[in-house]
Amino acid sequence: MRIGELAERTGVSTRSLRYYEQHGLLRARRGSNGYRDYSEDDVRLVSEIRALLSIGFTLEDTRPFIDCLRRGHSSGGSCAESVEVYERKLNEIDEEIRVLLARRAEVAAQLAQSCPGCFVRG
Amino acid sequence: MRIGELAERTGVSTRSLRYYEQHGLLRARRGSNGYRDYSEDDVRLVSEIRALLSIGFTLEDTRPFIDCLRRGHSSGGSCAESVEVYERKLNEIDEEIRVLLARRAEVAAQLAQSCPGCFVRG
DNA sequence: CTTGACATTGACGTCGGTGTCAACGTTTAC
DNA sequence: GTAAACGTTGACACCGACGTCAATGTCAAG
Numbered sequence: 155m156r157i158g159e160l161a162e163r164t165g166v167s168t169r170s171l172r173y174y175e176q177h178g179l180l181r182a183r184r185g186s187n188g189y190r191d192y193s194e195d196d197v198r199l200v201s202e203i204r205a206l207l208s209i210g211f212t213l214e215d216t217r218p219f220i221d222c223l224r225r226g227h228s229s230g231g232s233c234a235e236s237v238e239v240y241e242r243k244l245n246e247i248d249e250e251i252r253v254l255l256a257r258r259a260e261v262a263a264q265l266a267q268s269c270p271g272c273f274v275r276g
Numbered sequence: 277m278r279i280g281e282l283a284e285r286t287g288v289s290t291r292s293l294r295y296y297e298q299h300g301l302l303r304a305r306r307g308s309n310g311y312r313d314y315s316e317d318d319v320r321l322v323s324e325i326r327a328l329l330s331i332g333f334t335l336e337d338t339r340p341f342i343d344c345l346r347r348g349h350s351s352g353g354s355c356a357e358s359v360e361v362y363e364r365k366l367n368e369i370d371e372e373i374r375v376l377l378a379r380r381a382e383v384a385a386q387l388a389q390s391c392p393g394c395f396v397r398g
Numbered sequence: 399c400t401t402g403a404c405a406t407t408g409a410c411g412t413c414g415g416t417g418t419c420a421a422c423g424t425t426t427a428c
Numbered sequence: 429g430t431a432a433a434c435g436t437t438g439a440c441a442c443c444g445a446c447g448t449c450a451a452t453g454t455c456a457a458g
Contacts, residue, residue, distance in 0.1 A: 158434060168435090169416060187424060189435055209382045212414075231390030240387040241394075247380045251373060258369045260331045265362040268353030272363075280404060290405090291446060309454060311405055335445075 157182075160192045164200040171200065177213055179203060179220050199223060202230045210247070215239050279304075282314045286322040296325060299335055301342050321345060324352045332369070337361050 161168045174180045175190075180199060182190035199220055206216045218239055219230030230236060265272055283290045296302040297312075302321060304312035321342055328338045340361055341352030352358060387394055 156435075167416075169418085172437090173414095173416070187435080189424080207415085209386075210379045229390050231386055237387065237391045237394060240383060240391070243383050244380065244387070247376055247383065251376050251380070254369055254373050254376065257332045258366065258373070261362060261365050261369065264331075264353055265359065265366070268351050269359045269362070272359060278405075289446080291448080294407090295446065309405080311454080329445085 155192050157190050157192070160196060160200065163197055164204065166200055166204060174200070174203060174213070179213065179217060195223075206230075211239075211243065215243065277314050279312050279314070282318060282322065285319055286326065288322055288326060293322065296322070296335070301325060301335065301339060317345075328352075333361075333365065337365065 155163075157168045157171055160166075161171055164171075171180060175182060180196060182192050182196070185191050202219055202223060203213070203216050206219060207213070218233060218235035222233035222236050223230045225233070227233060231240065277285075279290050279293055282288075283293055286293075293302060297304060302318065304314050304318070307313050324341055324345060325335070325338045328341060329335070340355060340357035344355035344358050345352045347355070349355060353362065
């Protein structure tokens, strides 16, 4: 299939698909006219990328998952490298949450100080 | 004082000071040579800006606080507009935390699924 | 006078994932 | 045959808070 069809089936813009390819996550055969030619498997790859991006992964983070699928695994997360990324991500998220909680406390404290009457839930 | 001294006393780069001025947060008299001439009060303004930036405010968010100080208040947070910003910030932070918690749960779930043996604390 | 530290404005780079447009070639439908 | 729809690459725009460099002007010390 060509890029337009893949875009439609995955709900991803052609712009993004080319971007993913530019970063080595997608590969496409080229027809004699130079058009990209995708297989059914690529639908799966794109879905995997989007699923991961939607939970806050960067494009780079998705690479091990894509490689894992390419090696024939049924799940992108069932390779050691992917698991490492999962764990790294959990740590990153935990750290971000920690920062936000500290920030929240700081803001609440400043608010309480400059506006003693203002209640802050939480 | 000139920009270099203000930079040194506040620990803020000259680049940043000019940036703040460019965005209307700082104003400086100009000497006959065109050099910026800052007052003692400006040290306070810059400190206020940095304090707010450090807890995740955007530059724009700091504007009401600066205006508040300019109006003579001893605290940048003791004006109605500032309090509004505080409250808006708290809501924003809460929302971010919510998103991160959901994200964390999602990642943990995927990890558990693709790597049943992997324990996830939390 | 010269050197060096400091000042000025302006502009580009960073990071990430796209949107969007240009200028052009290909395929498809009528 | 022709127009519409689709494909190609390349490049600029965005957001935010600066870093950094360029080209040039100013001032204090030797």
